[in-house]
Amino acid sequence: MSLLTPQRPTEGAHTHSAATMVPDQSRAERTTSFTVADFPTPHGREEEWRFTPVDRLGVLFRDEATGAHLRWDESLPAGVTLSTISLDEARAAGARPPADRAAAVAAAHSGGVAVLDVPAEAELDEPVRVRLTGEGEVVHGHLLVRVGRFARATVVLEHAGSAEYTELVSVLAGDGSEVTLVSVQEWADEAHHLAQHDVVVGRDARVRHIAVTIGGGIVRLNANASYTGPGGSFEGLGVYFADAGQHLEHRLFVDHEAPHCRSNVEYKGALQGETAHTVWVGDVLIRASAEGTDTYELNRNLVLTDGARADSVPNLEIETGEIEGAGHASATGRFDDQQLFYLMARGIPEDEARRLVVRGFFASVVARIGVPEVEDRLMAAIELELAGGAA
Numbered sequence: 001m002s003l004l005t006p007q008r009p010t011e012g013a014h015t016h017s018a019a020t021m022v023p024d025q026s027r028a029e030r031t032t033s034f035t036v037a038d039f040p041t042p043h044g045r046e047e048e049w050r051f052t053p054v055d056r057l058g059v060l061f062r063d064e065a066t067g068a069h070l071r072w073d074e075s076l077p078a079g080v081t082l083s084t085i086s087l088d089e090a091r092a093a094g095a096r097p098p099a100d101r102a103a104a105v106a107a108a109h110s111g112g113v114a115v116l117d118v119p120a121e122a123e124l125d126e127p128v129r130v131r132l133t134g135e136g137e138v139v140h141g142h143l144l145v146r147v148g149r150f151a152r153a154t155v156v157l158e159h160a161g162s163a164e165y166t167e168l169v170s171v172l173a174g175d176g177s178e179v180t181l182v183s184v185q186e187w188a189d190e191a192h193h194l195a196q197h198d199v200v201v202g203r204d205a206r207v208r209h210i211a212v213t214i215g216g217g218i219v220r221l222n223a224n225a226s227y228t229g230p231g232g233s234f235e236g237l238g239v240y241f242a243d244a245g246q247h248l249e250h251r252l253f254v255d256h257e258a259p260h261c262r263s264n265v266e267y268k269g270a271l272q273g274e275t276a277h278t279v280w281v282g283d284v285l286i287r288a289s290a291e292g293t294d295t296y297e298l299n300r301n302l303v304l305t306d307g308a309r310a311d312s313v314p315n316l317e318i319e320t321g322e323i324e325g326a327g328h329a330s331a332t333g334r335f336d337d338q339q340l341f342y343l344m345a346r347g348i349p350e351d352e353a354r355r356l357v358v359r360g361f362f363a364s365v366v367a368r369i370g371v372p373e374v375e376d377r378l379m380a381a382i383e384l385e386l387a388g389g390a391a
Contacts, residue, residue: 270301
């Protein structure tokens with residue numbers, strides 16, 4: 001096994017129920033299970049949780065049902081169906097198991113799995129839209145999106161209102177399909193959202209997962225991609241803007257096990273305000289069987305004010321030398337005063353110049369979302385964030 005990046009340092013072992021917890025030496029060793037008890041309650045000393053303010057999330061780790069639900073508003077194009085199945089049926093259909101305690105709680109206590117089915121060879125002219133709205137309750141949810149062979153579909157999943165919410169989303173993309181999932185987090189400031197999104201890419205399928213996070217007190221979204229056959233392509237895109245007091249965390253794990261597959265990840269974030277905190281962790285594993293893999297991941301963060309903090313941790317683990325390419329890049333920096341001076345020297349007021357620079361920073365990702373109303377809302381939200389920071 002060859003590691004192209006240094007192994008992440010541990011912060012000391014800790015104990016739970018008299019058992020010593022040792023960090024995984026490889027992402028291939030990570031625990032996955034539908035059983036909540038297989039995951040100890042996080043304490044913040046674990047490698048997987050060391051950035052997350054777990055002391056504020058205790059209610060989301062409890063192994064108990066609440067009976068509460070978010071309000072669903074959906075718009076389904078012709079041919080798309082919405083139904084409910086059991087957890088056992090979802091597992092039999094190919095849903096991947098949870099990789100942390102919050103996702104296991106979501107699976108165990110969702111009260112059933114909501115299923116969006118896009119039939120084989122369907123070509124949707126408009127997106128499937130699902131809007132989930134909370135009213136302050138503790139809720140656990142599980143959504144399964146099944147897209148048939150050679151189908152073309154875009155699904156927009158929106159989160160709004162306020163809730164303490166654990167979520168498990170599974171996307172099963174059939175062979176030869178083209179799927180885009182856009183997950184928008186527009187929560188109120190007091191909301192807490194812990195999510196695991198699993199994308200299973202079929203043979204020769206093309207899947208994009210897009211995370212847009214502009215609201216919520218604490219949002220932690222884990223996006224995982226895996227492949228069932230050769231020729232698959234996964235693109236993970238993300239945009240986030242953290243304001244004072246917000247913690248926005250995005251983690252990705254791309255598991256290359258099938259040969260001749262591709263992945264490309266690009267996340268961009270901006271921060272402003274005291275205690276604004278963002279976290280991006282990108283893990284790519286290329287297993288020995290994944291010859292011909294081509295992968296790249298990129299994260300960039302723009303810190304607009306003092307008091308904000310961005311953590312960025314890219315990791316690349318390679319078990320075979322027979323690959324097309326693999327790389328990563330990460331950068332965190334402050335506002336470019338030279339760009340600002342250039343615009344102001346041409347008569348553009350400072351506030352407008354700042355907005356133009358930030359819009360340009362996000363433009364390469366936003367333009368690839370592919371849903372005009374989401375793109376417009378995102379840019380409008382960024383404008384509001386910038387106006388609030390200037391005020």
